[in-house]
Amino acid sequence: MTIESRKAQSTLQKKLFKIIFMADTTAGRIFDIFLLLFILASVVIVMMESVQSLQGKYANIFNVFEWTFTGLFTIEYLLRIWCSPQPRKYIFSFYGVIDLLCIIPTYIEFLVGGGHFLISIRILRLLRIFRIFKLVPFLHESRFLIVALQRSRRKIAVFFFFIMLMTVVLGSIMYVIESGHNSGFTSIPVSIYWAVVTLTTVGYGDIAPVTPLGQAFSAVIMIMGYAIIAVPTGIVTVEMNNIRTSTDVSARECPACQRKIADVDAIFCKYCGSHL
Amino acid sequence: MTIESRKAQSTLQKKLFKIIFMADTTAGRIFDIFLLLFILASVVIVMMESVQSLQGKYANIFNVFEWTFTGLFTIEYLLRIWCSPQPRKYIFSFYGVIDLLCIIPTYIEFLVGGGHFLISIRILRLLRIFRIFKLVPFLHESRFLIVALQRSRRKIAVFFFFIMLMTVVLGSIMYVIESGHNSGFTSIPVSIYWAVVTLTTVGYGDIAPVTPLGQAFSAVIMIMGYAIIAVPTGIVTVEMNNIRTSTDVSARECPACQRKIADVDAIFCKYCGSHL
Amino acid sequence: MTIESRKAQSTLQKKLFKIIFMADTTAGRIFDIFLLLFILASVVIVMMESVQSLQGKYANIFNVFEWTFTGLFTIEYLLRIWCSPQPRKYIFSFYGVIDLLCIIPTYIEFLVGGGHFLISIRILRLLRIFRIFKLVPFLHESRFLIVALQRSRRKIAVFFFFIMLMTVVLGSIMYVIESGHNSGFTSIPVSIYWAVVTLTTVGYGDIAPVTPLGQAFSAVIMIMGYAIIAVPTGIVTVEMNNIRTSTDVSARECPACQRKIADVDAIFCKYCGSHL
């Protein structure tokens, strides 16, 4: 292989890298949009395949589509490996693994077969959308939400911990009350499942109390759940409020030190003490 | 046609325009109130028609009512066209189309027939209520709510996008877990429907997990949904709070120090003490 | 009747009035507490009467209790009329009517009979509890909540108006989609009922979509309902926040004019302008 060809290749790699991994060039943007469309289309196909009636009629068409998408994604995957500066790093990165998981099932199924478990893995192709998120014009909003959730992360965790303890205890109590009179509460785990269904106000009704005591007790659980929902809401609201105020529009610059002052009513710069 | 008559007509048009399209005259207000009553009445009739038992007994009466309302709305529609300065503009305006959609079905049904699809279109008459909204004394409040929702528009959109991705992924996972053991999870789309029903804490129970793993997994989904509801609530609350504080009508500037005073009852600037 | 006796009577009336209508005397408080107990007891009896099994066994006991309570409440009612300065005003006051409604049913039933409709009216005795509310140590909190709800009254009303329009329109659309394929959506009113059940995330499941289109559409409704719940929450939260800040603990008195200043950062009294 001559030096020229090698140089040519490396430049080609660089070009491809820009197109495939970034979105700041027109080519890159177009590539991402097509990728997005292919991902969505392939996901839709996976869904339709799972519908018996459709699968019966259009099995072949689905197959064709499936193989086309798999082919395209395989090429894309190989190109990504080829043009990325550190192929190994890419392969073992989160998206590298996802990319692989999105193409392997089709091959395995072809060779070994393996029912709808494999088919469904391909739904994970949906996760690839996030990679194209750099396109999205809502980046600011999504960051806002993510930051808000990150900040309330620990409080929410504590909340979940309490909820879990509660559901275990409440479920067990209901098991004691209902089991024997009710075909639904067959075991403590099932009763805990019921407690979650009730406390979160989902209320399938697949399992419901029948004894007066059980109904009274679950009424209490419901009202508790009805009030408890206030906790995560409060946490997130407060955090969002803090973000909002910390990045306030009314922030002005100190004439002396140019630092941003968020307080509407500050008379003196809180950093350098000069009069605003 | 003499000039006089033409003038007379044009003046009549102007008068009618004022009455039909505006609400600042007594006549206009009365017209709107009657229109409101007719709309509500016609909607009630459409509803009652859909009830088999009533339809059986009172079909004729309903017919009479239906034709009366259609007649009145037709006349109104023609008058609107006639008296509006730019008839074409009106006809193709949102309300123009709605007004047409509200009378056409009855005629089509009479000529062609077409079952309850046509009948139900007439429910859209309800949308005409919004035109009369200029009457409503709650205009300020509704504007407040609309502004709040508009401001949180983009964040809510992102939230919905995430919810959709989640439901697709969660639904597919549940499909893998439950299908085969559960007659409910027949396909991925149905499982996604279930995921929405569960995540939003609606919980019909028409489809419910039966496998221990499925129940455990859906318990997790429920608690997630229970916490996720905090996000839109937080968004809207924060926005409302901002409107409340930012667009405080009573906010004025201190003549001496130019600082904004939000307090309705302030007589002196709370910062520099000068009289407002 | 001598003047003495008349005077004696009037003084007795005054005493009784103080005891029965007010709670600032020990006697008054004791009276109220007993009244509270009797009300609760009589309500419990009414509930137990409605339970077939109990009614079968203890019909007589219930009867005795019922008549005792009716007797006591009748005496109380007559005393209230007798000792109130303007009997007529009391009789036609809200509580006067309630008091009458709480005793009449038993008599009517005895004379005419009239099944559980009459029996259940007696549950209204519960409303009498509010009269004794002046006792409750939570008066401040309840006032807080009531004020918050009153302030958000108009906004909530608008919100309800929109919800109603939405449910009517959404319900009708679902009727068009589902009726024919689904035994549940028999008429538009029923579909509207379903729309409310779904939008409020109650989700009984007594009526549930079966067509793919119907399920897709109701998924959208659910997510809407899931986000819409943010609106009343936001409204109430903001109002509560305003009350909280306006009646702030950090409020100090202006040394000059003694008016309460809620602003933490006020430098000059906003009423009289004197330095704080």
Added chain:
Amino acid sequence: MTIESRKAQSTLQKKLFKIIFMADTTAGRIFDIFLLLFILASVVIVMMESVQSLQGKYANIFNVFEWTFTGLFTIEYLLRIWCSPQPRKYIFSFYGVIDLLCIIPTYIEFLVGGGHFLISIRILRLLRIFRIFKLVPFLHESRFLIVALQRSRRKIAVFFFFIMLMTVVLGSIMYVIESGHNSGFTSIPVSIYWAVVTLTTVGYGDIAPVTPLGQAFSAVIMIMGYAIIAVPTGIVTVEMNNIRTSTDVSARECPACQRKIADVDAIFCKYCGSHL
């Protein structure tokens, strides 16, 4: 018993006390972690025992585990009594009672037997987790939540009181409307149970209105419940917000003007400009 041995013992007691009751030593922390694991394991066993299929196969294994845990907890209990400075105080303390309740059932069942009521009591072992909470790194967050709930305690209580009155009245009304046409609304208590299920938007669907009037009325209840949920949410959110702003750790007083400065990064008082 010689003085030496007595001394030795007392020192041993002190050591043990440090290890068992506190978590500030490495030994203490290790002890707590093991205790945590044993508690969780024993709870899992209790749950699995309640599952018929598992109980059938692994009854013996469960028995062995159960007795091991009971043994260990018994030893722990005795040690706690022995090494605590005031044994009596410990025995009758909350945790002392819990500790006893966690071991007794196994013995009673062995001697007397008593079905899954006794078995389930052992779930209370879960409550022992809270004792080990001093370990948890989320202590700050949980305190935040607890304080928020404590502060809104009274308001929430009033809210619950109103909810209870509402459910009783609404349930009774529904009983009058539905009973006779609906096999679900058998009695007022059951109707109240239904009212709670509906108002809290749980909506099992085990009992659902069938009469048009009943459905209309419950639609109203649902929308009410949908709006009422705003109340606890508002309460908690506001309280959290107050904690957030009031107990800002970094709040200090300006030496010159004594005003509270909440900003962590303030170098100069924003009111009087003097150095902090």
